Amino acid sequence: MPHYLTLVLLLILTSSPLILCLNQEGLYLHQAKLSFDDPNSVLSNWNPSDATPCKWNGVVCDPATVSVVSLDLSSSSLSGPFPSILCRLKNLLSISFYDNFINSTLRGDDVVLCQSVEHLDLAQNYLTGELPRTLADLPNLKYLDLTGNNFSGIIPESFGTFEKLEVLALVENLLDGTIPAFLGNVSSLKQLNLSYNPFSPGRIPLELGNLTNLEVLWLTETNLIGEIPDTLSRLGRLTDLDLAYNSLSGAIPSSLTELTSLVQLELYNNSLTGELPSSGWLNMTSLRRIDASMNELSGYIPAELCDLPIESLNLYENNLRGQVPDGIANSRNLYELRLFQNHLSGRLPPNLGKRSPLKWIDISTNKFSGPLPENLCLHGALEELLLIENSISGEIPASLGECRSLVRLRLGHNSFSGKVPERLWGLPHVSLLELAGNSFSGSISKNIVGASNLSQLILSGNYFSGGLPVEIGVLDGLLEISINDNKLSGSLPSNIVNLGQLVKLDLQNNGLSGEIPRGVRSLKRLNELNLANNGFSGDIPDEIGDLSVLNYLDLSGNEFSGKIPLGLQNLKLNRLDLSNNHLSGDIPAMYAKEMYKDSFLGNPGLCGDTDGLCNGKGGIKEMSYIWLFRSIFIAAGLVLIVGSVWFYFKYRNFTTAKRFMDRSKWTLMSFHKLGFSENEILDALDEDNVIGTGASGKVYKVVLSTGKAVAVKKLWGQPKSAEDGVDLEKGNGGFEAEVETLGKVRHKNIIKLWCCCSTNDCKLLVYEYMPNGSLGDLLHSTKGGLLDWPIRFKIALDAADGLSYLHHDCAPAIVHRDIKSNNILLDSEFGALVADFGVAKMVDVDAKGTHSMSVIAGSCGYIAPEYGYTLRVNEKSDIYSFGVVILELVTGKHPVDPEFGEKDLVKWVCTTVDQKDVEHVIDPRLDPCFKDEICRVLNIGLQCTSQLPINRPSMRRVVKMMQAVANGTHDKTAKKDGKLSAAT
Incomplete structure (x- = not known):
C-alpha cells in the first residue's frame, strides 16, 4: 500500500487533478506511458480522467x-x-510490443515479476544484451517471441526448464x-524458431527428437554441420521442418519419411x-512442399x-x-515445379497440368526432349513457363495461346519449330x-498489339519472316527488341520511334530495307542500336x-549513303561500326583516328587521315613510292625495337615463368566442390584474358x-596503393584477408x-564470374541508362542483405572497410554481390565495439568522417560507406x-x-513515376551517412526499412515467408 500512495503522489505532481479518478491499474499504465517516446501519439487517448483504462488504445479488460x-x-x-511497471498488473496475460523501438537491455529482475503473463511478444525491436535467464521462471509463459532484436x-x-512454453522464437x-x-x-514446445543467428558450427542436437509435441522446427541459417x-x-506432429541455408552433409x-504430419520440408x-x-513417401500424406534445391543430390526423382x-x-x-x-501429372495440387540445372532428360509427362493448377514451371538447363505438353495452362493459373536450354521440339501447343495468366515465357535454345500460335x-x-x-x-502477328505489358521481345536466331508489324510501335512499355538473325523484310515502322522506354534494338542479320525513321531522338533511353x-539505305539521321x-551503334553491312553526321561526335560509344556502306565525305574529326579505322572500312568515298581510307583521292602517284619505302624502313625499325624488347623481357622473366609453370609447387585450397583443377586456371592466365587491373x-x-x-585475381608481389583510395593493407596481406573471410562466409x-x-611468389584467388561487372563501372558509364530504378533498388537491397549478414550473422562480425560501388x-x-575483402577485418564485439587500425583503409568519398581521425x-x-552507395544510385553521380567543389557527394546532397527541391539530386535518367520510392530510399541513405555514428541505423534495420519500401509500407517486419527460386 505505501508503494501505491507514492505512485499516486507522483502522478498528482505530474498530471492534472483528474488523475485521481483512475483506478490502480490505470495509474500503472499511465506511468508506463510517461516512460515512452510516442511520436505518433498512439497513447493520446490514455486519458487520466477516465475511471478505468479499459477503453484506452491497445488495452483489453476482462468484462x-x-x-x-x-x-x-x-x-x-x-x-x-x-x-517493468506493467508486471504489477496482476491479471495481465498478454503483452505485445511487436515492431517498435523498445531499446536497452531486458532486465531479468523486472521480467520475473510478470508472473501471470502467458504471452510475451517483443519481436522486431532494439533490445540488446544477454537473454534474461529468469524468463524461465515465469510459471504460466506459453508464448515467447524475441525475434529481430540484438540479443x-x-x-x-x-x-531448458520452461514448464508450459509452447512457442520459443x-x-x-x-x-x-x-x-x-x-x-x-x-x-511442451510446439514451435522452436532459432533461424538467422550466428551460432558456432554445430550439429543438430539429438535431444530435439524428444520434443514430441513440436509442430514447427525452424533452424534456417544457424551454422549447422554434420548429418540430419x-x-x-520421432517428431510425429511436425508440420514444418526448415533446415535451409546451412552446411549439412x-x-x-x-527416416524423415516417417514424419506423417509434415506439410513443408x-x-x-x-x-x-x-x-x-x-x-x-506414401506415409507423408500431408506433405505439400518439398524444397531440397541447391544441394549435391543425385539419382532419380522417386516415383x-x-x-x-x-x-x-x-x-x-x-x-x-x-x-x-x-505420375507427377496425377497431382491435383501441384502449382510450383522447379527442376532447373540438373541432368534430367526424356519427355515431359504428357498430362502435366491436366489435373493441377500449375502456376510456376522452371525446368531450364536440363536435357528434356519431345513435345511440350498440351495442358500446362488448362486451369488458367500458369504465370511462368521457363524451359530454356533443353532439346524440346515440335510446335507450341495452340492451348498456350489461350493462357491469359502467363507473365513470363522463356522457350529459348530448344528445338521448337513451326509457327507461333496467333493468340x-x-x-x-x-x-x-x-x-x-x-x-x-x-x-510476327499483328495480335501483338494486345500484349500491353510486354517489356522484352527476344526472338533471335529463328526463321521469322515478313515485316515488323506497325502494332509494335504501340507497345510503349518495351525495353528490348531482339529479333536478330532471322529473315525479316520490309522497312521499320515509322511509329517505332514512339517507344520511349526502349533500351535495346537489335535487328542485325535480316533483310530489312528502307530508311531509319525520322524522330529517333525520342528514343532517349536507347543504349544499343544494331x-x-x-x-x-538513305542518310544516317x-x-x-x-x-x-x-x-553501342552498329550500322555496318547496309546501303547507307551521304556523309557521317557530325552529331555522332556527341556520343560516348564503346562500339561504333559503319563499315561496308556507301558513305562519303570526311570522317568527323573525333573518329578520324587509327583506332576507329575498322569502323569505316568498305566505304570507298570516305576520307580521313587513316591508311586504307579515301581510296583514289588526295594522293599523288609519284609520292606513293616514297611513302612505300618510308613505310618499309619504319616497319623494319619497329620490328627490330619490338623484337629486342620482347627478347629482353622474355629473358628477364624466364626463371619466374619457369617457377610459375612448375605445377608441382602449387598449393590448392578449395572452399566448395570444384569441377576444375588448378591446371585449367594456370593455363588460362594469358594477357588476352585480363578483364581488370586494380590496387591488389x-x-x-x-x-x-x-x-x-570464373574470375581469377592474381595478386601483386608487393602491395600497391590504389588510385581511388587508401588501401595499403592489401597486397599479400589482402590474400590472407580474403581467404580468411570468404572461405568462411556463405x-x-x-x-x-x-x-x-599459391606458391611462394604468386597467389591466385578464384571467384565466381560476374558478367555485368561492377556497379560503379556500369552506373557511371554510358550504360548507366540500363539501370532503371527497379534494378537500382534491387542492387541496393541485395548489397544491404550481404552487408547485414557480415555485421550480424558472422561470429565474430566482419567489417568490410572498403564498401564502394566498384566493390x-x-x-x-x-x-548484387559484395566483393573484394582484401582489407576486411574480423572484429570481436568488445565493450567499445571497435577495433583499432594501423592505417586508413577505404576509398575517397566513402570513408566515414570519424574513421579518418580516430582509426x-x-x-x-x-x-556510412553503404549510404554513399545509395546516394550514388539515387543521383547517378x-x-x-x-x-x-570542395564538397563530397554527401555534403552536396544535403x-x-x-536549398532546393529534392528533384535536383535525383538522376534525370530515372523515371519520375518512382519519385516517392526514390525519396524514401534517399532518406535511408542520408540516415546511413549521418555525421554521428550513433545516429546511423544498423544494417539489419537498413534491410528492414528497404523491405518496407519494397512492400509500399512503413512496416519494419521481417517474418518468415515462402521461398521462390529466381534463377531464370
Whole structure:
C-alpha cells in the first residue's frame, strides 16, 4: 500500500487533478506511458480522467472483473526501455510490443515479476544484451517471441526448464554458441524458431527428437554441420521442418519419411549428397512442399513423390538424372515445379497440368526432349513457363495461346519449330517473351498489339519472316527488341520511334530495307542500336547524336549513303561500326583516328587521315613510292625495337615463368566442390584474358572446359596503393584477408570464393564470374541508362542483405572497410554481390565495439568522417560507406566530383536538398513515376551517412526499412515467408 500512495503522489505532481479518478491499474499504465517516446501519439487517448483504462488504445479488460488482461501496442513506433511497471498488473496475460523501438537491455529482475503473463511478444525491436535467464521462471509463459532484436551471448541453460512454453522464437538475433541440447527438455514446445543467428558450427542436437509435441522446427541459417539425425523422425506432429541455408552433409535420412504430419520440408542450400529416399513417401500424406534445391543430390526423382498431394516441388541445382515420373501429372495440387540445372532428360509427362493448377514451371538447363505438353495452362493459373536450354521440339501447343495468366515465357535454345500460335502473340500480361535459338517460322502477328505489358521481345536466331508489324510501335512499355538473325523484310515502322522506354534494338542479320525513321531522338533511353547486315539505305539521321546514353551503334553491312553526321561526335560509344556502306565525305574529326579505322572500312568515298581510307583521292602517284619505302624502313625499325624488347623481357622473366609453370609447387585450397583443377586456371592466365587491373592485382576471365566462367585475381608481389583510395593493407596481406573471410562466409549476396592457389611468389584467388561487372563501372558509364530504378533498388537491397549478414550473422562480425560501388559486382540478372575483402577485418564485439587500425583503409568519398581521425573501425564505418552507395544510385553521380567543389557527394546532397527541391539530386535518367520510392530510399541513405555514428541505423534495420519500401509500407517486419527460386 505505501508503494501505491507514492505512485499516486507522483502522478498528482505530474498530471492534472483528474488523475485521481483512475483506478490502480490505470495509474500503472499511465506511468508506463510517461516512460515512452510516442511520436505518433498512439497513447493520446490514455486519458487520466477516465475511471478505468479499459477503453484506452491497445488495452483489453476482462468484462466481468474490469481488470486489464491484454496490452497490444504493436507497430506503434514507441521507443524507450521495457516498462517493468506493467508486471504489477496482476491479471495481465498478454503483452505485445511487436515492431517498435523498445531499446536497452531486458532486465531479468523486472521480467520475473510478470508472473501471470502467458504471452510475451517483443519481436522486431532494439533490445540488446544477454537473454534474461529468469524468463524461465515465469510459471504460466506459453508464448515467447524475441525475434529481430540484438540479443547476444548464448542461450541460457535455464531455457531448458520452461514448464508450459509452447512457442520459443529467437530468430534473427546475435546469439552465439551452439544450439543447446537442453532445449530438448521443454516437452511442451510446439514451435522452436532459432533461424538467422550466428551460432558456432554445430550439429543438430539429438535431444530435439524428444520434443514430441513440436509442430514447427525452424533452424534456417544457424551454422549447422554434420548429418540430419534420425531422432527427428520421432517428431510425429511436425508440420514444418526448415533446415535451409546451412552446411549439412550426408544423405537425406529415409527416416524423415516417417514424419506423417509434415506439410513443408525445407532442406535447400546445404551440401546434402546421395539420392532422395526411394520409398516411404506414401506415409507423408500431408506433405505439400518439398524444397531440397541447391544441394549435391543425385539419382532419380522417386516415383512415390508423384502419388502425394504435392503443391510445390523444388529440386533445382542438383545432379539429378533420369526422367520426370509420369505420375507427377496425377497431382491435383501441384502449382510450383522447379527442376532447373540438373541432368534430367526424356519427355515431359504428357498430362502435366491436366489435373493441377500449375502456376510456376522452371525446368531450364536440363536435357528434356519431345513435345511440350498440351495442358500446362488448362486451369488458367500458369504465370511462368521457363524451359530454356533443353532439346524440346515440335510446335507450341495452340492451348498456350489461350493462357491469359502467363507473365513470363522463356522457350529459348530448344528445338521448337513451326509457327507461333496467333493468340500467343497478344497475351495481355506477358512481360517477357523469349523464343530465341529455335527454328520458328512465319511472321510476327499483328495480335501483338494486345500484349500491353510486354517489356522484352527476344526472338533471335529463328526463321521469322515478313515485316515488323506497325502494332509494335504501340507497345510503349518495351525495353528490348531482339529479333536478330532471322529473315525479316520490309522497312521499320515509322511509329517505332514512339517507344520511349526502349533500351535495346537489335535487328542485325535480316533483310530489312528502307530508311531509319525520322524522330529517333525520342528514343532517349536507347543504349544499343544494331541494324547490321540488312539493306537499309538513305542518310544516317543526325538525330542519333542526340541519344545521350547510346553506347553501342552498329550500322555496318547496309546501303547507307551521304556523309557521317557530325552529331555522332556527341556520343560516348564503346562500339561504333559503319563499315561496308556507301558513305562519303570526311570522317568527323573525333573518329578520324587509327583506332576507329575498322569502323569505316568498305566505304570507298570516305576520307580521313587513316591508311586504307579515301581510296583514289588526295594522293599523288609519284609520292606513293616514297611513302612505300618510308613505310618499309619504319616497319623494319619497329620490328627490330619490338623484337629486342620482347627478347629482353622474355629473358628477364624466364626463371619466374619457369617457377610459375612448375605445377608441382602449387598449393590448392578449395572452399566448395570444384569441377576444375588448378591446371585449367594456370593455363588460362594469358594477357588476352585480363578483364581488370586494380590496387591488389590483375583479374582474368577464365572459361573452363565445362563452359562455365570464373574470375581469377592474381595478386601483386608487393602491395600497391590504389588510385581511388587508401588501401595499403592489401597486397599479400589482402590474400590472407580474403581467404580468411570468404572461405568462411556463405551468402547469396557475398561473392563466392571457389578456391585459392599459391606458391611462394604468386597467389591466385578464384571467384565466381560476374558478367555485368561492377556497379560503379556500369552506373557511371554510358550504360548507366540500363539501370532503371527497379534494378537500382534491387542492387541496393541485395548489397544491404550481404552487408547485414557480415555485421550480424558472422561470429565474430566482419567489417568490410572498403564498401564502394566498384566493390559491388552484378550477375547476369543484376543481382548484387559484395566483393573484394582484401582489407576486411574480423572484429570481436568488445565493450567499445571497435577495433583499432594501423592505417586508413577505404576509398575517397566513402570513408566515414570519424574513421579518418580516430582509426577506430566498427560496423558504423561500413554503414556510412553503404549510404554513399545509395546516394550514388539515387543521383547517378560519383562520390567525389569537381562539380561539387570542395564538397563530397554527401555534403552536396544535403546542401542541395536544403536549398532546393529534392528533384535536383535525383538522376534525370530515372523515371519520375518512382519519385516517392526514390525519396524514401534517399532518406535511408542520408540516415546511413549521418555525421554521428550513433545516429546511423544498423544494417539489419537498413534491410528492414528497404523491405518496407519494397512492400509500399512503413512496416519494419521481417517474418518468415515462402521461398521462390529466381534463377531464370
